[in-house]
Amino acid sequence: MENMGEKEILEKLERKGVKPTANRILVLKALLSNSTPVSLSDLEDFIVTMDKSSIFRVLTLFLEHNVVHAMEDGSGSLKYEVCMSEGRCSLSDMHIHFYCEVCHRTYCFKTIHVPVMELPENFTPHFVNYMIKGECPECKRRHSEI
Incomplete structure (x- = not known):
């Protein structure tokens, strides 16, 4: 994440x-020091x-003021990420996430943006959660060595 x-x-x-x-300040520093979304439990371990x-x-408070956005990655707990846009978390803050079903890590693919979808008239999206689930390269490698 951004230094x-x-x-x-x-x-x-x-x-x-x-x-x-x-x-x-402590919470924001902890969020910024992680390259992946973090849960409340993760933050409790860091701080x-x-x-x-x-x-x-x-x-x-951060959610209310668009400092962070939250998403559910399949692990059963919310994960938090810092919004990099200046105003409200925008769709440009939204990117593809990958949840490894083996090691339970969530990866951010910041360069792969969420596809824009046409919604019916008068529907305005504020947040999109695009989660892909599967096996990360490290787990796949370990799995194939067995």
Whole structure:
């Protein structure tokens, strides 16, 4: 994910209308340091100085202010990713995800955008979740060696 310094993180939060508190900065840094979407449990492991409910409150606020978007990858828990667009999370933030059914990792294919679909009149999409499930190359390699 994008390498942001402290100043850029503060500016991003302020542009999104979020007061940059210590907890919010910690959560955003943890999200940005991961190249794949992360769950609440993942964040709890990364940020040992915050409890689960505090992290959840920050994520809820981030969702309301379009700092992040959430998606379900088939693992049974929501995964969170930082929206890189300035306003609301746009369809350009949406990309293909791949969920490995063997190792349970979610991969982002940021260069493969979600196909645009024609919707009936007056329907406006705000979020698209395009998930492909299967076996990642590493698991496939291990599987074929057996």
